[in-house]
């Protein structure tokens with residue numbers, strides 16, 4: 001049904017959540033039906049709401065982390081392109097990702113032998129298990145290890161050749177997460193990756209954060225990675241509705257990729273290629 005009633009409706013703040021992006025004079029609003037949970041964890045403010053049309057909504061420090069309706073795009077694009085481009089992604093590390101959506105997608109790949117998820121805040125995983133159980137259905141997979149500590153410290157202590165793919169599913173580059181976007185962090189990831197290892201990190205909005213994407217690509221290259229590619233995809237409830245993930249290759253960027261033999265909702269062979277097309281203003 002078309003949104004024929006799109007209009008300048010005045011939003012009742014009791015019934016609507018709005019995330020405002022002041023630097024871009026823009027906001028996103030979601031109609032709420034119920035507040036489900038709120039907690040000030042040792043690291044961040046955690047909130048969960050039920051919405052009228054987007055399922056459950058998780059906020060961290062007032063920012064949308066995921067909704068039940070559209071998280072599949074992000075979690076598939078943060079995992080399948082990199083895993084399919086690596087010839088044998090047996091050892092995977094996820095830094096951040098406490099909602100477990102990326103973990104679920106990684107474990108769909110039979111070739112993966114173990115995946116270690118390291119999130120700063122165990123309360124995020126607790127809340128996801130309670131309010132987004134569909135994302136946590138693989139948490140008890142014997143291949144999965146869930147740890148709760150600072151990912152920056154963890155990777156600095158990781159041995160060389162520990163991982164084939166590292167996925168950095170973190171919040172925006174602020175506070176405890178800022179160091180997850182640094183050259184030093186990328187250098188530590190490079191060291192802990194195997195010979196043809198791949199790093200993939202969420203890299204924000206191409207429209208709102210062009211300079212951040214460029215600087216991440218430069219830092220990854222300066223950290224020693226041989227090639228860097230950014231994936232572009234829609235993400236309705238993130239700033240601008242257009243998102244990205246940047247992949248860095250320790251070896252040569254693979255031209256071939258394995259196809260998935262399990263169900264996905266967004267990712268497929270065509271998307272794998274199309275997502276790597278670089279918009280003109282980002283070249």
Ligand code: SAM
Pocket residue numbers: 043064065066074095096097098099118119120121124149150151152169170171172176177180202
């Ligand atoms: N998809 C979301 C996005 O793009 O903003 C990210 C979701 S995920 C829930 C973000 C996670 O990053 C949070 O659970 C948070 O605890 C974690 N995080 C932030 N800083 C971290 C750090 N230094 N080490 C490990 N995890 C961190």
